[in-house]
Amino acid sequence: MRGPLAVPWSLQGSGNGEREMEPRSWPICQQCKNGQLLPLSDFGSQGAPIYYKAWVCSNPSCGFNIKIRNGDVYINEPINSGAAFTPRSR
């Protein structure tokens, strides 16, 4: 007489609900060959989300960015540092 040795939930444990913190593979920045291009989303003037409007290099020292605006593609526009505009004088 064989007992139920195989417990179903222990066999399916690694199937679903598993979260891997594996970084997604974004395209490599072609400028510095080091960073990754991260897709950034924005919101339109009427609050409509604009997905993947801009792509920015994850390498801070690189700063490569490409974005689309009104159908035109812009490359390497200056990135605002968050603060309004910080003059480089110190």
Ligand SMILES: [Zn+2]
């Ligand atoms: Zn880069």
